[in-house]
Each structure stands twice: as structure tokens, then as C-alpha cells.
Amino acid sequence: MTNISTLGDSAHRHTATDYRHDAYFANGWDAMQIWDGYDTGGRAVGVAMSNSGTDAFDNDDITEPNAQTAPLGVTAGLHLIRYRYLSSRTGAVSNPSIPIEFTAVGGYDLQIPVGDDSSDASNIQRHPTAGVRRYFDRIVIEMTVAAGTVYFKALEIDGETNTAGGGPTAANITLSDDALAQNPLLWNPGANDHEQPPRRRIVLSHRGHLFSFGTVIHNTGTASVTNGTTTVTLGTASTSLNAAMDEGGWQIRFGTEATAYKVASGTNSTTLELAVNHSGGASAVAYKLFNVDNSIYVSRAGYPESWNSSDRFIAGPTNEGASNLTGGCAFGHGIVFYGLTTADYFAWSTDPVTDGSRSPIAGKRGAVSHQVVINVEGACYALDRQGIWRYRGQGSEHLSDPVDTFFFSTRAGSTINWAAVETFHCAWHANLRCIRWFVALDANTVPYDYIQLDVDTEQWSTGSFEMAIECSKQIPTAQGMQTIYGDENGHLWIADTSLLDGGTSSNAYAVLTVGASATTTSIPTSSTSLPTALSGLDGMFCYHVSSGESRLITANTADTLTTSAFSTAPVEGDAIWLGRIVGTLKTKAFTGNSGPGEQMRPRHLHLAFEPSGEARYLRVRLIEDFAGAAKTYGATRASLTEVLAPASLTDTDWRPLLNTEDGYVRMPAGMNFNRFVEVEIESPEPFNDFELFGVAIDGVEGEPPS
Amino acid sequence: MKQTGDTISNFEGIVLNVHKARLQSSSFQTDNNGDRSDRGSWKVRRGLVHADPAKEGAAISFVHGFVANDGSYVFIHGNGGDVEGVADPTATALAS
Numbered sequence: 001m002t003n004i005s006t007l008g009d010s011a012h013r014h015t016a017t018d019y020r021h022d023a024y025f026a027n028g029w030d031a032m033q034i035w036d037g038y039d040t041g042g043r044a045v046g047v048a049m050s051n052s053g054t055d056a057f058d059n060d061d062i063t064e065p066n067a068q069t070a071p072l073g074v075t076a077g078l079h080l081i082r083y084r085y086l087s088s089r090t091g092a093v094s095n096p097s098i099p100i101e102f103t104a105v106g107g108y109d110l111q112i113p114v115g116d117d118s119s120d121a122s123n124i125q126r127h128p129t130a131g132v133r134r135y136f137d138r139i140v141i142e143m144t145v146a147a148g149t150v151y152f153k154a155l156e157i158d159g160e161t162n163t164a165g166g167g168p169t170a171a172n173i174t175l176s177d178d179a180l181a182q183n184p185l186l187w188n189p190g191a192n193d194h195e196q197p198p199r200r201r202i203v204l205s206h207r208g209h210l211f212s213f214g215t216v217i218h219n220t221g222t223a224s225v226t227n228g229t230t231t232v233t234l235g236t237a238s239t240s241l242n243a244a245m246d247e248g249g250w251q252i253r254f255g256t257e258a259t260a261y262k263v264a265s266g267t268n269s270t271t272l273e274l275a276v277n278h279s280g281g282a283s284a285v286a287y288k289l290f291n292v293d294n295s296i297y298v299s300r301a302g303y304p305e306s307w308n309s310s311d312r313f314i315a316g317p318t319n320e321g322a323s324n325l326t327g328g329c330a331f332g333h334g335i336v337f338y339g340l341t342t343a344d345y346f347a348w349s350t351d352p353v354t355d356g357s358r359s360p361i362a363g364k365r366g367a368v369s370h371q372v373v374i375n376v377e378g379a380c381y382a383l384d385r386q387g388i389w390r391y392r393g394q395g396s397e398h399l400s401d402p403v404d405t406f407f408f409s410t411r412a413g414s415t416i417n418w419a420a421v422e423t424f425h426c427a428w429h430a431n432l433r434c435i436r437w438f439v440a441l442d443a444n445t446v447p448y449d450y451i452q453l454d455v456d457t458e459q460w461s462t463g464s465f466e467m468a469i470e471c472s473k474q475i476p477t478a479q480g481m482q483t484i485y486g487d488e489n490g491h492l493w494i495a496d497t498s499l500l501d502g503g504t505s506s507n508a509y510a511v512l513t514v515g516a517s518a519t520t521t522s523i524p525t526s527s528t529s530l531p532t533a534l535s536g537l538d539g540m541f542c543y544h545v546s547s548g549e550s551r552l553i554t555a556n557t558a559d560t561l562t563t564s565a566f567s568t569a570p571v572e573g574d575a576i577w578l579g580r581i582v583g584t585l586k587t588k589a590f591t592g593n594s595g596p597g598e599q600m601r602p603r604h605l606h607l608a609f610e611p612s613g614e615a616r617y618l619r620v621r622l623i624e625d626f627a628g629a630a631k632t633y634g635a636t637r638a639s640l641t642e643v644l645a646p647a648s649l650t651d652t653d654w655r656p657l658l659n660t661e662d663g664y665v666r667m668p669a670g671m672n673f674n675r676f677v678e679v680e681i682e683s684p685e686p687f688n689d690f691e692l693f694g695v696a697i698d699g700v701e702g703e704p705p706s
Numbered sequence: 707m708k709q710t711g712d713t714i715s716n717f718e719g720i721v722l723n724v725h726k727a728r729l730q731s732s733s734f735q736t737d738n739n740g741d742r743s744d745r746g747s748w749k750v751r752r753g754l755v756h757a758d759p760a761k762e763g764a765a766i767s768f769v770h771g772f773v774a775n776d777g778s779y780v781f782i783h784g785n786g787g788d789v790e791g792v793a794d795p796t797a798t799a800l801a802s
Contacts (some may be wrong), residue, residue, distance in 0.1 A: 001759055001791070001793075002790065002791040002792075003788055003789075003790055003791075004782065004789050004790065004791040005788070005789035006787055006788055006789075007787075007789065013767045013768055013784070014767065014768045014784050016768060016770030016782065016787070017770070018770070018772035021772065021773060021774055021775040022772075023770055023772050023780075023782055025722060025768070025782065027788065033789070036774060036775065037774025037775070037776070037780040038774055038776060038780070039773065042789065042791070091743050109745070116712055189778075260722035354710065392726070421722075432741055434741075446765075454741075457742060459742045460737075460740050461737035461738070461740060461742060462736075462737060462739075463738055463740075463751060464738065464739065465737040468765075468779055470765050470766055470767060470782075471766055471767060471768045471769050472769070473768075473769045473770060473771065474771075474778075475769065475770065475771020475772075475781050475795075476771055476772065476773055476779055477771065477779045477794050477795065477796040477797075477800075478779050478794050478797060479794075479796045479797075480798065482795075482796055482800075484757060484771065484781065484795060486765070486766020486767070486768070486769050486783055486785075487755065487765070487766060488759065488765045489763060489764035489765070490761045490763055490764055490766060490785055491757075491761050491762075491766070491796060492756070492758075492759050492762075492766060492769070492783065493754035493755065494754065494755045494756075494757050494795070494796055494799055494800065495754055496751065496752045496753075497753075497755045498752060498753040498755045499801065500752060501753040501754045511761075534756050534757075534758060534759075534760060534799065535760045535761045536757055539756065539761060576749035579754075581739060581750060581751060581752075581753050582738075582739060582750075583738060583739040583740040583749075583751060584736070584738045584739070584740070585736070585737050585738075585748050586737075587738050588784060609802065610747075640761060642732070680736075681748075683740075683750045686753075688750050689749075690749065690750075691747050691748070691749040692747055692748045692749065693747045
């Protein structure tokens with residue numbers, strides 16, 4: 001594992017994309033980073049020309065020492081000369097140095113000293129930072145023909161000193177104008193065409209360009225400013241504060257003041273300067289630093305490390321209710337750009353800056369963040385405050401009707417906590433052919449729950465994990481495309497590949513028996529072969545059946561679990577399940593054939609399923625008239641051969657045996673239900689490999705009692 | 707009591723959409739941690755395998771994977787103040 005950046009920041013979550021085998025990641029606060037996949041570290045995208053001072057590159061030390069034989073020899077006349085850095089790895093270049101003028105006598109070579117500093121004697125300066133020189137390891141000297149204004153590539157030399165001989169000490173140009181004119185520049189020639197990218201939150205790769213857009217709010221700690229001054233001091237340092245402020249567009253609002261002040265510049269990691277004096281002063285108050293530049297910036301085509309601050313288009317507002325950009329999703333030959341309540345389809349022919357056009361998508365639909373938009377098989381799906389919708393090229397299609405209660409409900413257990421929206425995310429799960437949107441419910445501030453859309457059937461379902469899943473993405477691996485989850489405890493998981501939540505695909509240790517002398521946090525088990533490789537079972541949850549409690553496993557040996565504390569110590573012989581994956585299916589309501597006005601008296605509940613290979617049980621309960629609790633039976637029921645009856649008068653659950661050979665069980669359901677019956681089927685054990693095919697109820701109906 | 711004979715409803719069969727009038731008959735039931743196949747069956751969802759990297763010191767804030775120039779599968783992830791790059795996260799986990 002390689003630490004490729006120390007600019008991680010949980011307050012400003014990164015977005016990432018890749019372009020020609022390099023990953024680019026940005027968070028709107030720190031400089032955009034690039035990593036090639038195997039180097040010892042990442043680096044900032046692009047490079048600044050280090051030698052742009054007026055004294056650094058001049059014509060004082062250019063010499064013409066050697067007469068050349070035609071056709072070689074620089075043509076007589078006034079030439080403009082400049083140089084820039086080039087990465088032999090990616091082809092990226094820097095902005096050029098300032099140009100100098102030199103009048104050649106004709107027929108001679110030109111020699112320009114090359115060195116490691118910006119002294120007058122070293123006219124061409126290798127990049128001063130060794131780590132940057134490793135990437136931008138070439139120097140290209142550009143020159144015009146005599147009396148010309150268009151630059152051509154005159155020479156390329158080694159810019160890295162870590163080479164045989166330590167690199168050249170002089171650039172030696174010998175090309176005549178005829179030869180020079182055969183070497184056009186492959187990159188945009190403008191003086192500012194190869195700047196480093198702006199600090200924006202979202203980086204997106206599409207059609208040879210990188211797009212950078214979306215801003216962040218920085219509000220870590222408190223801020224103080226003295227009345228009548230411009231100096232603001234933040235209580236919590238940030239190494240990127242200075243550079244971020246210097247890029248411009250930032251404003252700061254102290255507490256609930258009616259004025260937001262424009263930021264003039266940054267000074268260091270804790271200090272910035274306002275453009276005007278603050279009126280009134282503030283001492284250690286909450287604040288918001290935000291950027292009002294809602295532009296979309298575009299890299300040069302084919303040059304993802306080359307940006308020009310003028311290459312941008314304004315994002316909005318174009319529609320009523322437009323907000324700052326929240327996300328983007330590549331679609332066909334364009335991109336859907338989302339705000340909170342807007343979505344525009346942006347397409348271009350040859351250059352997004354000059355010939356791009358934008359078409360608002362119908363309806364006040366948008367996306368709450370970049371992490372909740374995804375293109376799956378040619379359609380863009382997005383989650384906003386109204387639900388989940390899709391764009392397939394024309395208009396918006398609302399999809400989440402069956403689960404819209406999550407978006408509008410205030411009922412406990414199904415209310416999305418919009419304050420935690422920055423932690424929401426989604427991913428495509430190819431093996432399940434579904435998209436899962438992870439959302440925080442109720443008082444949760446991170447997502448334990450997800451809403452799932454099966455894209456083929458358009459059926460919706462929900463699910464949850466014991467640990468919060470804070471990010472997810474489908475990524476390429478040697479094992480094919482896999483969906484990776486990152487959780488709140490620092491674990492990385494491969495989704496939906498195991499029979500339980502754990503270290504391997506084996507179920508050998510899924511069901512354990514508690515050994516002697518267990519405590520609330522240390523559980524000896526019947527197994528002697530618990531996995532210890534990787535992180536072992538650290539990060540999994542175990543489920544104590546008799547208490548119904550799940551606890552996080554924090555460490556394990558081959559036979560003992562260390563967990564967060566159970567309420568009471570498990571007793572020897574108790575069952576402990578690893579990776580509790582409880583699944584429940586509650587049907588919609590059954591009614592009598594005559595409709596909901598009738599009373600039902602079911603005789604039997606029938607289940608059809610693919611039998612399990614092991615003796616495991618389901619739990620099946622019946623719910624009347626949408627009650628919160630299942631219905632109990634008025635008399636003790638007798639177990640059948642294939643079904644265990646409710647254990648007591650307060651027990652609601654029948655337990656059909658899943659290894660029944662013909663995959664069919666029927667259980668008595670005989671009691672009256674006034675109008676509606678829901679069947680809830682729970683699969684509580686880990687590694688339950690059954691598949692349910694059918695649920696049916698038979699019985700009689702009649703008028704309900706008056 | 708009026709007798710109307712046996713009634714049978716099948717799995718899809720929730721006879722009327724009474725919970726929410728606009729529900730379609732093929733749409734949402736309360737399905738927690740289950741997967742629905744295209745033939746309408748239901749099974750409990752599968753679980754997680756631990757990826758190769760050992761536990762990080764902070765919550766994972768983002769992930770991204772790509773194929774490097776040398777053909778190797780790599781991915782990056784954020785945790786706390788660090789961004790880490792990792793060789794194929796499934797090499798050991800799924801091979802076992």
C-alpha cells in the first residue's frame with residue numbers, strides 16, 4: 001500500500017476519475033492530485049513554470065559558437081525563444097517561460113546554458129523540485145522562424161539530473177527555419193493554456209477532457225476578526241487555506257451576520273485577509289467560507305494537466321431554483337450537470353468551451369451530490385430531495401414511487417436525514433444488476449441503510465448493514481468488476497460475494513457455539529480455525545442469538561472473538577452467528593377475493609422454495625390490518641413434521657424447515673383477519689441458501705362481524 | 707356468515723393495492739436485505755468479503771479503481787488525512 005497523498009480530508013470528501021491510466025482526485029479545497037498506480041506517491045496535477053522572472057531567462061548568455069554545415073544552422077534574423085517542461089510519462093506540459101528575443105547571425109548553432117537554479121548564468125532552469133522533475137523530466141525549447149510569431153519545437157532535452165552524466169548543461173539549437181517549420185507544437189501554444197487546475201470538488205473525465213466544477217463550504221472550527229481590520233484568524237489550521245484563498249472567488253460569512261465578506265487573499269494556514277475592513281468584529285464564532293464561482297472548468301483536449309482559467313462556462317443559474325453544481329454524469333457525447341433542483345444536458349461538437357450547448361431537462365429535478373448520480377447502461381440515475389429519477393435522453397422519469405415514503409416520511413425508520421447528505425453515495429452492483437443508494441436514516445449521520453433498484457425488473461427493495469458504509473464504487477480488478485465498500489471503521493469490503501459478512505466465502509465458521517468462561521467482550525468459541533489473515537474478523541458483526549444483540553468484532557484469534565461489550569456475558573453453549581444477514585420480506589396485503597370489506601379466515605399458508613442444503617428455519621408471521629406487530633394465536637399450536645409451531649401464546653412465529661425435500665411447506669394460519677393479511681418472512685440465520693418462489697393463502701371469507 | 711368459497715392469492719398476488727393507492731401490483735413490498743430475481747423469487751442477500759488492505763485508521767471517505775499503464779489493477783481510497791493507493795484489493799480476498 002502506498003500513501004499517495006496526505007491531503008485526505010473527511011470534511012471535504014474527494015471525487016475521483018481516471019484518464020489514460022492515471023487517477024485524478026479532487027475535493028474542492030486541496031489541489032487536484034494525480035497518481036499513476038505504482039509510483040511511490042501522488043502529486044499535484046500539472047506544473048507551474050518555475051522560471052518566469054524577468055531576470056531568470058534572458059539572452060545575455062546565448063552564444064553561437066559553432067558554424068554549421070547547411071542545411072543546419074539557425075537562420076539569420078530575430079527569433080523568439082522560450083521553453084517549457086514536458087512529462088515523458090503523460091505528455092503533459094507546463095506553461096512556457098517568458099519569451100526572449102535573439103538575433104541570430106545565420107549559419108551557426110545557438111547554445112543556451114541549462115542549470116538547476118534561476119541565476120543569470122543558468123538561463124534555462126530545470127524544475128527546482130526533484131519530485132516534480134521526476135515527472136516533468138523533459139525540457140522543450142520553442143522558437144519562431146526569423147521575424148515570425150508562431151512557435152515551433154526547436155529542441156527537446158533531458159530536464160532530469162538523475163541521468164547518465166547528470167543531464168545536459170546547455171541546449172544546442174541547430175535547426176534552420178526550413179527545418180524548424182516542420183516541427184509544429186502538439187499542444188496549445190498560448191501563454192496560459194497549461195495552468196494547473198482550479199480547486200473544485202468534482203473531477204469528471206469525458207471525451208478527452210477533464211471537467212472540474214462544484215464548490216465546497218469550509219467551516220472547520222471558528223474564526224475571529226477585529227473590528228475595522230481585514231485580518232481573519234481561523235481557530236483550526238488548514239494547510240491548503242492560503243493557496244485556496246489565492247485562487248479567488250471566496251467569501252466568508254461570520255455566524256449569522258447579514259454580510260458576507262469577499263476574501264482578498266490567504267496568508268498562511270490560519271490567516272486570510274478580507275477585501276474590506278470588517279464591521280463590528282467577531283471572536284471565535286462559527287463561520288462559512290464558500291466560493292461563489294459556479295463555473296465549469298475544462299482541461300485542454302488530450303491534456304488533462306493543462307487548464308486555462310478562461311476555459312470555462314458558467315453553470316447557472318439557468319432555471320428557476322438553480323443552485324450551485326452538485327454533480328455530473330457522462331451521458332452519450334455530453335454530460336448531465338446537476339444542481340439541487342436543476343439538471344442540464346450539456347453537449348459539444350469539437351470544443352466544450354466554444355461550441356457547447358446546454359439543454360435543461362424537464363422538471364425541477366437534480367441531485368444532492370456527485371456521489372448519488374450514476375450512469376448505468378446508458379441511463380443517468382440521480383437521487384434528489386424528491387426521490388430517484390432517470391434521464392435517458394428526453395425528459396425526466398421518476399422511478400422511486402414505491403419507496404417515496406423515504407423521501408417524504410417523518411416516520412421513524414424511514415426518514416432520510418438530509419443533514420448527512422454529504423455521506424450519501426451509490427454504486428452499480430453488476431452481479432446483482434442493481435443500483436444501491438446508501439442514505440442515512442433518522443438520527444444517523446452516516447449511511448447504514450440503502451435503497452435498491454433492480455434495473456431490469458425495476459423492483460425496489462431496501463437493506464442495511466451493521467456498519468455504516470461511507471463510500472462505494474464498482475472498480476476493475478483481476479477478478480472482474482467488483483463493487484467495493486468503505487466503512488466507518490476503516491474496513492474495505494467486496495460487496496455481495498460471500499455467504500456471510502466475513503473474511504472468506506466459506507461458511508465453516510458462520511455458526512459458532514460459545515465456549516467456557518466468556519466475558520462480555522471476549523468470547524471463546526467452538527471453532528479453532530477462525531480466519532486471521534488480512535484483518536481477520538475485525539470489522540464484522542456477530543449476533544448472540546439468545547440476547548438478540550449484535551456486536552462489532554474488533555479482533556480475533558483462531559478460536560476467540562474480541563467484541564464490543566454485550567449486555568451480559570454469553571453463556572457456554574449459546575449460539576453465536578457471524579455476519580448476521582437477516583433478510584425479511586413482508587408481502588403487500590392479502591384480502592379476500594371480494595375485496596377489503598370482507599373478513600378472512602385463512603386455512604393454510606403455503607410456501608414454495610428451493611430447499612436449503614442444511615437444516616435451517618425461516619420465521620413466518622402474519623400481520624392483520626397493517627398492525628405494527630404480528631398476530632398471536634389464542635391457543636397453543638402443535639408443531640408439524642416440517643414446521644415448528646409458535647413456542648408460546650405470545651410467540652407469533654411459525655418456523656418452517658428449509659431442507660424439506662420437495663421445497664414446499666404448509667402451516668396452519670387459522671384465525672380470523674378482519675380485512676387484510678400481510679405475511680412477513682424472516683431469514684434470520686447466516687448462510688441461508690434458500691430461494692423463495694411463492695407465498696399463498698387459502699381459506700374462506702365472509703362478512704366481518706358487525 | 708356468507709360463504710364465498712376458497713380464495714387463493716399467489717406471491718405477486720397481493721390482491722389489492724390498499725396500502726398506497728398508486729402502488730402497482732408488481733412493485734414494492736417491504737424487502738429488507740433480500741434480492742428479487744427476474745422470475746420473481748426472493749432470496750437473502752449475500753455478504754461481504756474483506757478486501758486485501760488491512761483496517762485503516764479512519765473511516766473510508768472515497769474509493770476509486772482503475773487499470774494502470776502496466777496493466778495492474780489498482781485503487782485509491784481516502785481515510786482521515788491520507789489517500790492510499792493499493793494493488794488489486796481482491797487478489798487475496800477472493801482467491802481464498
